[in-house]
Amino acid sequence: MLTAEQNELLTRVGPGTPCGEMMRRYWQPIAAVSELTGPKWNKRVRLLGEDLVLYRDKQGRMGLITEQCPHRRASFAYGIPTDDGIRCPYHGWEFGHQGQCLSQPNEPEKSSFKTKVKTPAYSVEEMGGMFWAYMGPAESKPLLPRIDGFVTDGTIRMLGRTLIPVNWLQIMENSLDPIHTEWLHGHTYEFIKEQRGQSQKVAISTRHEKIAFREFEHGITKHRLLAGHSEDGDDWKIGHPVVFPNTLSVGNGDETSRYYAFQIRVPADDTHTLHLWYTAYVPPKGVKVAPELLDKVHVYDVCSSDLQRWN
Ligand code: FES
Structure with missing residues (x-):
């Protein structure tokens, strides 16, 4: 504490x-x-x-x-x-x-x-x-940190954002809390759906068998092993890098198709944080994508009145 x-x-x-x-x-x-x-x-x-x-x-x-x-x-x-x-x-x-x-x-x-x-x-x-x-x-x-997700060509890029009335650390520390996904995004979400009569199971409610944290050159990697998963899986073996000071980096895929995702918590001031989630998706080989959709960020705002004021 x-x-x-x-x-x-x-x-x-x-x-x-x-x-x-x-x-x-x-x-x-x-x-x-x-x-x-x-x-x-x-x-x-x-x-x-x-x-x-x-x-x-x-x-x-x-x-x-x-x-x-x-x-x-x-x-x-x-x-x-x-x-x-x-x-x-x-x-x-x-x-x-x-x-x-x-x-x-x-x-x-x-x-x-x-x-x-x-x-x-x-x-x-x-x-x-x-x-x-x-x-x-x-x-x-x-x-500039030329991390591959920001500079890979031929991607479909999405930028979501919202302004949250909390300081940057309150959001950032959540990125180093693996268990909350099992409960908040898993069981709690399922319970809310159940109350609305919309029974829905989500994969993320699977129990965490193990969690681990490892320091690396640019921050900390967060690792989780979910029940029924192999230790050779990316979630355990590679983990999700939390890049110091304010970025969570997640990605998945292989040579045929992959995506990069970042959650960046930009401190607007002491009590407000602009929360960005940025995804760059590399379409599978052979899938035709309209050129105007590629390599341009498509923005969607989850609006707050403050965000509108600053736009
Ligand atoms: S307020 Fe006078 S030049 Fe800007």
Whole structure:
């Protein structure tokens, strides 16, 4: 059981907090590429306790900037894209992708005031049909984690998401609790169905004979052996990697057909977490799939009013 102090340490994610600074050293998925196509060129993002705006400039490059303009705090969600960044809707100050003020249309022509104005801005890169943000120090920026499920070509990609009013650790620790699947997703689910007169047995209610946890280079693998299953099965032999700090990775299949699945718990702030479930499915060889369905993330939101507000 965590103490109150340990809980604070691990769940406060704002700027300057130990956990927040740790989280800022990792790339976080913030939006689907398919959301920002055509006329839609920006969206609000709440990430690690900061209100931001993700945008595409007129050259097609992505930027991520603090939502409020440093001048009079107007919102860049109502801004204007430029060739090199974004312009504030209120007095037209323009900011580049590194947050530097580039122009102030109503200052005297020779004024150097713009060189003294800067606002927080962060790196954005694209992978697996999603935009990812890095908010840590530039000198510590790692490469995007090019895990095969995000970069395998010829896949059908789905992104589900919902915003949950809990801190990121409350969801993440669930990924290291194998037994709950047998009960919550198994017996409890069956009981609810039974009460509705819809008797339904689910495979996951099978008893766990053994569970185990093993540390590996990038986190912990979780292993389960269900009654009647072999120790040579993937669930026991390979397990499900919980990739530090906030991703559960699950997959299955072989050379003919396989899928990759990730559950990523992106801390929006101290008390809200954007829960993403991302699946990349490799269709069986010989099965024809319409080209427009491939390698593009199809988004479905399980809506909460907060999620709508941030969209
Ligand atoms: S509030 Fe943004 S330029 Fe004035």
